[in-house]
Amino acid sequence: MVDTTQVDWKAIDSRPEFQELHRKKMGFLWGLMIFSLIYYFLLPIGAAYFQDIYKIKVWGPVNVGILFALSEFVVAWALAFVYARRANNVFDPMAAAIVRDAEKQMGGRK
Amino acid sequence: MSSRRFALAAGVIALAGIATPVLAQGAVAAQYRWLTFAVFGVIISITMYVTYLAAKRVKNVADFYAAGGGVSGLQNGWAIAGDYLSAASFLGIAGLISLYGYDGFMYSVGWLVAYITVLLVIAEPCRNIGKYTLSDILAYRNNQRAARIVGALSTITVSTFYLTAQMVGGGVLVKTLIGIDYEISVMVVGVLMLAYVLFGGMVATTWVQIIKAILLVTASIMLVMLVWTPYGFSLPGFLTAVIGDTKVQGQVALLLGDAAKNMTPEQLGQRFLEPGLLFKAPIDQISLGMALVFGTAGMPHILMRFFTVPTAQDARKSVIWAMAIIGGFYVLTLFLGMGSAMKVGAVNIKAIDAGGNMAGPLLAQYVGGGPDSMLGNLFLAFVAAVAFATIVAVVAGLVLAAASAMAHDLYVGVIRQEHVSQQEQVRAARIATVIVGAMAITIGILSKGQNVAHLVALAFAVASSANFPCVLLTLFWKRCNTGGIVLGMVVGTLTAIGLVLVSPNLSYPLAIKAAQEKIIAAETANLAKASADLAAATEAPAQDKLKAAIAKSEKAKGAAEAKMKEIGSDRTSIVGLEKPAFELRNPGIISIPLGFLAVILGSLLYRDKRSEDMWDELYVRQNTGLLLAKPVAH
Numbered sequence: 071m072v073d074t075t076q077v078d079w080k081a082i083d084s085r086p087e088f089q090e091l092h093r094k095k096m097g098f099l100w101g102l103m104i105f106s107l108i109y110y111f112l113l114p115i116g117a118a119y120f121q122d123i124y125k126i127k128v129w130g131p132v133n134v135g136i137l138f139a140l141s142e143f144v145v146a147w148a149l150a151f152v153y154a155r156r157a158n159n160v161f162d163p164m165a166a167a168i169v170r171d172a173e174k175q176m177g178g179r180k
Numbered sequence: 181m182s183s184r185r186f187a188l189a190a191g192v193i194a195l196a197g198i199a200t201p202v203l204a205q206g207a208v209a210a211q212y213r214w215l216t217f218a219v220f221g222v223i224i225s226i227t228m229y230v231t232y233l234a235a236k237r238v239k240n241v242a243d244f245y246a247a248g249g250g251v252s253g254l255q256n257g258w259a260i261a262g263d264y265l266s267a268a269s270f271l272g273i274a275g276l277i278s279l280y281g282y283d284g285f286m287y288s289v290g291w292l293v294a295y296i297t298v299l300l301v302i303a304e305p306c307r308n309i310g311k312y313t314l315s316d317i318l319a320y321r322n323n324q325r326a327a328r329i330v331g332a333l334s335t336i337t338v339s340t341f342y343l344t345a346q347m348v349g350g351g352v353l354v355k356t357l358i359g360i361d362y363e364i365s366v367m368v369v370g371v372l373m374l375a376y377v378l379f380g381g382m383v384a385t386t387w388v389q390i391i392k393a394i395l396l397v398t399a400s401i402m403l404v405m406l407v408w409t410p411y412g413f414s415l416p417g418f419l420t421a422v423i424g425d426t427k428v429q430g431q432v433a434l435l436l437g438d439a440a441k442n443m444t445p446e447q448l449g450q451r452f453l454e455p456g457l458l459f460k461a462p463i464d465q466i467s468l469g470m471a472l473v474f475g476t477a478g479m480p481h482i483l484m485r486f487f488t489v490p491t492a493q494d495a496r497k498s499v500i501w502a503m504a505i506i507g508g509f510y511v512l513t514l515f516l517g518m519g520s521a522m523k524v525g526a527v528n529i530k531a532i533d534a535g536g537n538m539a540g541p542l543l544a545q546y547v548g549g550g551p552d553s554m555l556g557n558l559f560l561a562f563v564a565a566v567a568f569a570t571i572v573a574v575v576a577g578l579v580l581a582a583a584s585a586m587a588h589d590l591y592v593g594v595i596r597q598e599h600v601s602q603q604e605q606v607r608a609a610r611i612a613t614v615i616v617g618a619m620a621i622t623i624g625i626l627s628k629g630q631n632v633a634h635l636v637a638l639a640f641a642v643a644s645s646a647n648f649p650c651v652l653l654t655l656f657w658k659r660c661n662t663g664g665i666v667l668g669m670v671v672g673t674l675t676a677i678g679l680v681l682v683s684p685n686l687s688y689p690l691a692i693k694a695a696q697e698k699i700i701a702a703e704t705a706n707l708a709k710a711s712a713d714l715a716a717a718t719e720a721p722a723q724d725k726l727k728a729a730i731a732k733s734e735k736a737k738g739a740a741e742a743k744m745k746e747i748g749s750d751r752t753s754i755v756g757l758e759k760p761a762f763e764l765r766n767p768g769i770i771s772i773p774l775g776f777l778a779v780i781l782g783s784l785l786y787r788d789k790r791s792e793d794m795w796d797e798l799y800v801r802q803n804t805g806l807l808l809a810k811p812v813a814h
Contacts, residue, residue: 130416
């Protein structure tokens with residue numbers, strides 16, 4: 071079992087590095103989350119109240135509605151890709167630095 | 181432990197079960213049924229061998245519940261897809277598209293978007309602070325006993341709803357496909373699943389899900405290639421052929437009824453690609469969408485998958501892979517459904533299953549050369565076997581989730597307060613697995629003939645209204661505490677179930693009677709008219725036609741009268757209502773906000789210093805993975 075009492079969590083939480091990670095991550099996560107929800111719910115709302123727009127033919131029999139539904143897949147994948155990139159390039163290194171420092175301090179205290 | 185012998189025996193029993201001569205007629209013609217058994221035999225053999233290998237690796241409780249944390253991101257991505265793509269989504273969505281066109285495809289979108297929620301706010305934090313179950317997250321900074329009890333009860337509730345839908349749906353499906361008796365197929369699914377979970381734990385479950393997902397994706401790609409190639413892989417070319425087909429136009433005309441009278445065949449075809457053929461109640465649709473996008477993140481069997489990977493990075497990677505596989509699969513489904521609508525036709529699809537579940541399998545038979553060809557039946561046999569494997573893999577994941585709640589949370593956590601040796605914990609997990617497995621088989625057999633389709637929606641409703649608010653707020657809101665978790669779980673679960681109990685999902689005898697009376701009146705009028713016409717008719721062909729019409733009307737009238745008789749003097753639904761008190765079929769739009777409100781109110785009223793004191797620890801750990809329990813080395 072890991073012993074969690076040997077770490078001063080409050081100290082880590084109040085460090086500027088952690089606060090910066092928290093700020094960056096929350097803004098980004100909730101931004102993506104809200105965007106994805108709005109984009110998703112536009113599809114059934116549009117299908118119910120804006121049928122005339124969905125019926126406009128764009129590419130042979132392919133209409134706006136089909137393209138919109140297909141775009142939901144593309145947008146979901148794009149959001150996942152954007153998040154993964156940001157997490158790999160920004161959040162992971164920041165978290166790793168905090169963990170390294172914390173482990174150094176834990177080692178020093180022993 | 182003689183796991184090898186057991187695995188062999190289970191395989192033999194399962195094969196013997198499905199090979200038992202049965203007379204029922206299924207989609208697979210009797211002379212080709214051996215093909216399905218052969219394909220399924222190969223799948224069982226492979227998965228049993230994997231279980232045998234896995235059983236040797238299951239040494240401690242971490243192996244049993246979480247595969248020792250040794251699953252890679254890619255493997256877990258496939259396993260999530262295998263866990264998630266149930267028969268309902270594999271056969272059901274293709275069926276909806278084949279019958280209703282655009283609306284069916286629109287329905288599939290929510291199942292993928294759900295994983296954005298999982299990716300952004302659930303997967304990584306849960307990996308960082310959790311161990312084996314949903315309750316591990318809920319209990320982290322709260323009263324262990326209270327949080328574990330409500331978490332475990334909710335896990336068992338959600339899993340049982342989903343499990344029942346899978347067992348009953350699976351039994352019906354296998355009967356429709358191959359003609360095996362319902363009870364036998366429920367038992368075969370149960371025995372196979374027990375063999376995997378009991379001996380191989382999460383290791384075997386993971387591999388069964390991976391194998392099933394690969395088979396499912398392979399079968400779908402193969403079918404789509406065959407049905408799309410003639411149109412040069414052009415989307416407009418393919419859809420032009422679909423909407424130009426008279427079977428598709430006929431189905432749209434049937435759905436639209438009187439409104440179709442003044443439409444040209446071209447307009448009817450194009451209408452198939454436009455919304456509104458299936459969904460008439462937008463609020464209900466939005467409500468279902470909410471249950472999907474928030475419920476997936478609260479599904480215990482999906483959450484559990486994130487404990488099988490070593491780090492948060494692997495959890496992230498597994499969701500990305502799962503989204504690629506699941507999304508890709510649903511795009512393929514568009515072609516399967518549309519292709520089936522054109523090649524097989526709604527009339528033939530509905531002839532075997534009114535819900536459209538046979539659209540994919542029948543398309544397989546068609547592209548292979550039709551009902552009388554060897555290749556066509558081989559394709560159908562392959563898809564039927566994959567459908568069976570699908571049910572087993574999903575059921576295995578659900579049973580493991582329910583068993584872990586029972587053994588890890590209730591027995592080890594609450595009753596024994598963690599004073600349990602490793603060996604005893606593994607034994608408890610296996611006993612719980614047998615209990616849940618036996619329960620699944622019993623419920624499956626008892627629910628024969630029941631309409632259980634809404635149970636999947638109910639499982640998602642409870643997961644989104646109870647589990648999701650609790651997990652999200654304990655992870656992201658400092659003041660969340662035991663009071664909030666308990667109140668949120670209780671209110672979320674009870675409102676979701678309560679609203680469904682008074683919704684149009686249930687059977688209302690008076691409404692059914694009224695509908696039957698209408699049919700009887702209409703058919704009586706038809707009969708009178710046809711009889712009068714018959715008396716006046718002189719030509720033989722006209723007489724024959726009228727006689728056939730009379731026979732048809734008499735049959736419909738008889739069926740309606742039989743239904744009336746069956747209802748007898750019943751006036752109310754099982755909860756005593758004459759008509760629905762709540763008009764929506766999906767409670768999410770009401771119960772999800774209520775669930776969140778309950779967590780917030782409960783937390784503010786209860787006040788718990790310990791929960792707030794431990795916030796720093798939880799928040800730092802969920803964000804950094806500091807002190808992440810390292811997986812046990814093998």
